[in-house]
Amino acid sequence: MDHAKVGKQLVELVGGKENVVSATHCATRLRLVLHDDEKADKSAIEKLDGVKGAFASSGQYQVILGTGDVNKVYRYFADEIGAEQLESADHKEAARKNMNPVARFAKTLSNIFVPIIPAIVATGLLMGLLSLVDAFDLMGTDAGLYQMLDMFSSAAFIFLPILIGVSAAKEFGGNQYLGAVIGGIMIHPELMNPWGLDDPDAQPDVVTVLGFEVEMLGYQGTVIPILLATWIMAMIEKRLHKIVPNAVSLLVVPFVTIILTGFVALMVMGPIGNIIGEGLTVTLNFLYDYGGALAGIVFGGLYSTIVITGVHHSFHAIEANLLATEGINYLLPIWSMANVAQGGAGLAVLFLTRSKKTKEVAVPASISSFLGITEPVIFGVNLKYRRPFIAAAIGGAVGGAYVVFMNVTTVGIGITGLPMFAIVDPESIMNYVHYGIGFALAVITAFVMTYILGITDDPDEIEQGKGNEQNTEEEAKS
Numbered sequence: 001m002d003h004a005k006v007g008k009q010l011v012e013l014v015g016g017k018e019n020v021v022s023a024t025h026c027a028t029r030l031r032l033v034l035h036d037d038e039k040a041d042k043s044a045i046e047k048l049d050g051v052k053g054a055f056a057s058s059g060q061y062q063v064i065l066g067t068g069d070v071n072k073v074y075r076y077f078a079d080e081i082g083a084e085q086l087e088s089a090d091h092k093e094a095a096r097k098n099m100n101p102v103a104r105f106a107k108t109l110s111n112i113f114v115p116i117i118p119a120i121v122a123t124g125l126l127m128g129l130l131s132l133v134d135a136f137d138l139m140g141t142d143a144g145l146y147q148m149l150d151m152f153s154s155a156a157f158i159f160l161p162i163l164i165g166v167s168a169a170k171e172f173g174g175n176q177y178l179g180a181v182i183g184g185i186m187i188h189p190e191l192m193n194p195w196g197l198d199d200p201d202a203q204p205d206v207v208t209v210l211g212f213e214v215e216m217l218g219y220q221g222t223v224i225p226i227l228l229a230t231w232i233m234a235m236i237e238k239r240l241h242k243i244v245p246n247a248v249s250l251l252v253v254p255f256v257t258i259i260l261t262g263f264v265a266l267m268v269m270g271p272i273g274n275i276i277g278e279g280l281t282v283t284l285n286f287l288y289d290y291g292g293a294l295a296g297i298v299f300g301g302l303y304s305t306i307v308i309t310g311v312h313h314s315f316h317a318i319e320a321n322l323l324a325t326e327g328i329n330y331l332l333p334i335w336s337m338a339n340v341a342q343g344g345a346g347l348a349v350l351f352l353t354r355s356k357k358t359k360e361v362a363v364p365a366s367i368s369s370f371l372g373i374t375e376p377v378i379f380g381v382n383l384k385y386r387r388p389f390i391a392a393a394i395g396g397a398v399g400g401a402y403v404v405f406m407n408v409t410t411v412g413i414g415i416t417g418l419p420m421f422a423i424v425d426p427e428s429i430m431n432y433v434h435y436g437i438g439f440a441l442a443v444i445t446a447f448v449m450t451y452i453l454g455i456t457d458d459p460d461e462i463e464q465g466k467g468n469e470q471n472t473e474e475e476a477k478s
Contacts, residue, residue, distance in 0.1 A: 008077075127411045133146065172230060174237045217270075224321065297401045299335075300334050329411070337395075340370055346382060348391070348447045361380045
């Protein structure tokens with residue numbers, strides 16, 4: 001791959017340097033904010049050597065290049081447009097302006113929860129391990145080692161408001177340490193801890209503040225209350241910075257921010273957040289309990305379409321709330337079925353297409369989806385041929401219906417595909433079996449449906465007269 005050549009060609013194919021507002025890259029993708037996405041020649045970009053796909057999402061035009069290549073191509077791309085890499089905050093702000101309100105909201109939740117996923121995944125894995133220890137009676141719960149591991153596994157959920165407070169404050173433009181303090185206030189030992197409370201009938205103390213009665217109830221393991229509180233905190237802090245003289249800002253702004261936000265958090269935002277969270281949980285439980293396999297069909301069939309919009313990142317907040325309130329996550333197995341189905345469709349494309357470039361992309365992209373990363377196979381293979389994407393949606397619906405019908409759940413969030421076996425709820429060994437069956441159903445259904453629906457070849461292959469036999473027959477009939 002000639003990185004210099006590809007970098008220079010990309011500049012022209014995205015509409016020229018005057019169409020580029022901002023540019024940066026992640027581990028695998030070149031991320032551009034363009035004045036007009038329509039000026040980008042998607043078909044020509046995807047024909048470039050080394051490009052695995054291109055798409056517009058989350059206010060950015062993203063070009064999939066892969067690890068090791070993206071940073072080299074970016075270097076020449078930046079030189080060509082005459083700009084150094086912008087600060088990530090500037091790029092994020094430029095991308096945010098290109099989004100619609102729904103996408104902007106989803107991106108905000110994504111930015112908050114993605115950084116803390118490793119902590120939740122790690123403790124979820126440990127919870128799963130301890131559940132296996134209980135199931136097979138490998139260690140008594142009174143053993144010192146068990147008690148220590150149990151403490152480690154619950155820490156992230158008990159102190160979840162602090163983790164969210166830090167991440168949310170950064171996203172909302174506030175001081176991260178003040179966000180941590182607000183999270184700490186909401187789980188202070190003086191407040192009754194409802195998380196893991198043995199007596200469900202226990203009631204918190206009630207105190208009178210400024211004529212209002214306030215329940216001394218903690219928010220351990222909650223999500224929405226701290227999100228609302230931190231949002232208020234950031235707004236208060238930013239407004240104070242505008243009106244308080246710089247000479248006393250360091251003393252006055254944090255002091256007033258903590259006092260005002262603390263009262264608002266415990267008296268207003270906390271209770272409101274709990275109501276919203278409980279309402280969301282009740283709604284999801286209703287759909288899951290009474291929708292049954294139909295819920296799995298709908299969620300599993302539509303999830304990949306949601307991935308295209310980028311809104312799926314906001315689901316981390318919903319899943320974290322389920323874990324905190326229910327102790328299980330029944331959404332992740334459904335998402336996993338949709339993800340692996342894309343891999344099944346991608347493998348079918350490998351055998352159906354005559355495009356050498358697509359064959360080279362299909363195998364690693366499909367394997368990637370089995371490991372939980374679906375963007376390469378969605379944008380680099382299935383969407384390009386359209387029908388495989390539909391076939392994958394059917395596979396996701398079939399697999400989703402099965403895992404819901406069999407009540408497969410997890411004790412964590414963030415990982416799908418084969419790695420998800422590590423966080424499948426170990427309450428019953430059959431959960432692993434049913435997850436494996438659902439996995440196979442999703443992949444096989446998507447593979448077979450891709451063969452049944454067929455594919456449409458790349459424009460360059462058709463122009464050269466190398467389209468597949470199905471296309472030739474269709475053209476003859478027309």
